[in-house]
Amino acid sequence: MRDIDMPELEISLLLEAVYQKYGYDFRQYSEAHIKRRIMNSKAMSGLENISQMQSKVLNDEAFASKLLQDLSITVTEMFRDPGFYKSLRENVIPVLKTYPFIKIWHAGCSTGEEAYSMAIIMQEEGLYDRTTIYATDFNQQALSQAKEGIFSNSMMKEYTTNYQLSGGKESFSGYYTSNYDNVIMNQSLKKNIVWANHNLVTDSVFAEVHLILCRNVLIYFDRNLQNKVQRLFYDSLVNGGILCLGSKESLRFTDLNEEYTELDKKQRIFKKDY
Amino acid sequence: MCYEAIVIGVSSGGMKAMKIMFSLLPENFSTPIIIVQHISAHSDNQWIKLLNDKSNLPIKETDEKEKIERGNVYIAPPNYHLLIEKDKTFSLTIDERVNYARPSIDVMFESAAEAYKNKLIGVILTGSNNDGTKGMKRIQECGGLTIVQDPATAESSYMPASVIAAMQVDYVLPLNGIIALLIKITQLQFHK
Ligand SMILES: C[S@@+](CC[C@H](N)C(=O)[O-])C[C@H]1O[C@@H](n2cnc3c(N)ncnc32)[C@H](O)[C@@H]1O
Numbered sequence: 301m302r303d304i305d306m307p308e309l310e311i312s313l314l315l316e317a318v319y320q321k322y323g324y325d326f327r328q329y330s331e332a333h334i335k336r337r338i339m340n341s342k343a344m345s346g347l348e349n350i351s352q353m354q355s356k357v358l359n360d361e362a363f364a365s366k367l368l369q370d371l372s373i374t375v376t377e378m379f380r381d382p383g384f385y386k387s388l389r390e391n392v393i394p395v396l397k398t399y400p401f402i403k404i405w406h407a408g409c410s411t412g413e414e415a416y417s418m419a420i421i422m423q424e425e426g427l428y429d430r431t432t433i434y435a436t437d438f439n440q441q442a443l444s445q446a447k448e449g450i451f452s453n454s455m456m457k458e459y460t461t462n463y464q465l466s467g468g469k470e471s472f473s474g475y476y477t478s479n480y481d482n483v484i485m486n487q488s489l490k491k492n493i494v495w496a497n498h499n500l501v502t503d504s505v506f507a508e509v510h511l512i513l514c515r516n517v518l519i520y521f522d523r524n525l526q527n528k529v530q531r532l533f534y535d536s537l538v539n540g541g542i543l544c545l546g547s548k549e550s551l552r553f554t555d556l557n558e559e560y561t562e563l564d565k566k567q568r569i570f571k572k573d574y
Numbered sequence: 575m576c577y578e579a580i581v582i583g584v585s586s587g588g589m590k591a592m593k594i595m596f597s598l599l600p601e602n603f604s605t606p607i608i609i610v611q612h613i614s615a616h617s618d619n620q621w622i623k624l625l626n627d628k629s630n631l632p633i634k635e636t637d638e639k640e641k642i643e644r645g646n647v648y649i650a651p652p653n654y655h656l657l658i659e660k661d662k663t664f665s666l667t668i669d670e671r672v673n674y675a676r677p678s679i680d681v682m683f684e685s686a687a688e689a690y691k692n693k694l695i696g697v698i699l700t701g702s703n704n705d706g707t708k709g710m711k712r713i714q715e716c717g718g719l720t721i722v723q724d725p726a727t728a729e730s731s732y733m734p735a736s737v738i739a740a741m742q743v744d745y746v747l748p749l750n751g752i753i754a755l756l757i758k759i760t761q762l763q764f765h766k
Contacts, residue, residue: 330657330659330665330667331659331660332657332658332659332660332665332685332688332689333657333665333667333669335685335688336657336669336681336684336685337669373667373668373669373670375668375669375670516668519638519654519665519666519667519668520665520667523639526639548637548638548651548654548666549638550637550638552637553639
């Protein structure tokens with residue numbers, strides 16, 4: 301018998317089952333991350349081992365959908381990393397201004413906080429009327445929340461600080477209406493955002509865009525998968541288009557490192573070469 | 575026993591402890607060290623520069639997917655969890671906080687335990703919460719060595735005391751003793 305780590309073997313069989321039955325492909329996600337999430341789900345489910353999870357996933361759709369939620373991390377913020385948005389205003393907006401119409405893709409937009417932040421900036425820069433924001437994710441539940449544009453009032457203090465640190469000069473509370481525990485984002489921000497289900501692993505190019513933001517999504521992928529998704533971004537960008545990654549992500553380990561020029565090294569903003 | 579990595583968890587009072595540690599560890603100390611220090615989400619890496627000034631070893635914030643190399647000291651970046659893959663590379667995530675912390679010591683230690691099994695040394699230093707206790711248990715389960723700073727000598731005793739209360743640790747020592755032990759263990763393997 302070969303010396304095989306049982307949980308790891310069981311995890312790879314579980315991921316295979318999820319893929320074959322539901323089409324969601326987690327097989328090239330970070331192993332340590334997936335293992336941690338699956339061990340947590342197992343503990344919560346009260347099942348004894350991962351093989352039992354596998355058979356439950358195959359026979360119980362509600363359980364499968366819960367597991368998919370557990371595997372997709374939707375943690376996000378408005379104006380997360382204010383320094384990044386500041387650089388976006390300074391280094392990216394001038395490039396966007398040169399286009400008659402502007403297409404932006406938020407890949408892995410989660411519950412939408414980033415896309416609304418972007419809409420605010422475009423509005424302040426007087427560009428929003430000629431902008432379309434494609435905000436995509438493979439998590440339908442997160443997308444539905446994003447579309448509603450309803451967020452917890454308790455977060456607004458932090459978001460206001462983020463907004464101001466990012467160079468925002470307006471009154472942030474003007475961008476939403478409060479209603480007890482919640483706030484709802486202004487209709488004028490929603491109007492040019494197109495929310496769509498798109499899986500970065502299994503779906504392909506759907507539009508040619510001027511700016512792609514994919515922040516804190518690729519960290520969950522292994523190097524091969526990162527490489528593949530970076531190819532998708534490259535193919536979706538116009539020449540001279542701009543790619544923004546999360547503050548700890550880079551193109552260093554991909555085949556496309558040479559095809560971009562750094563606009564802001566620290567904030568991970570890259571321009572596709574002509 | 576040949577140890578391949580040392581993981582350290584440290585919280586309040588950590589800056590002082592780490593300054594001492596890295597001024598005393600010699601330049602030829604080659605076992606990689608991976609540290610989670612609790613810090614604010616918005617802190618810049620100024621404090622790492624400060625640590626480097628007094629250190630004989632190069633100390634750096636980890637990059638995503640970076641390979642763990644001998645002779646280096648790695649620190650988890652603020653506002654991310656740090657995980658270690660079986661192929662000895664780093665992964666970062668922005669999953670929910672664990673024990674109110676991101677980076678969390680437990681998250682890093684548990685993944686390290688699974689990646690290095692019995693080739694790992696886990697160290698808990700000063701701190702005022704119980705992050706790290708579960709991680710140390712996991713390290714022990716996987717056959718690794720566990721070392722805790724003597725709570726009586728730690729600036730904040732809670733974190734080391736929490737580990738000691740939860741399990742039978744291999745060594746409880748003051749900071750200087752921990753440093754001497756790490757040097758001894760790793761030099762033994764050096765001369766083999
Ligand atoms: C941690 S959130 C990042 C949200 C936001 N971009 C930010 O930085 O704040 C990661 C998002 O990526 C999405 N995601 C993960 N894998 C994906 C895939 N294969 N296709 C599309 N979205 C994916 C998750 O559903 C989740 O909403």
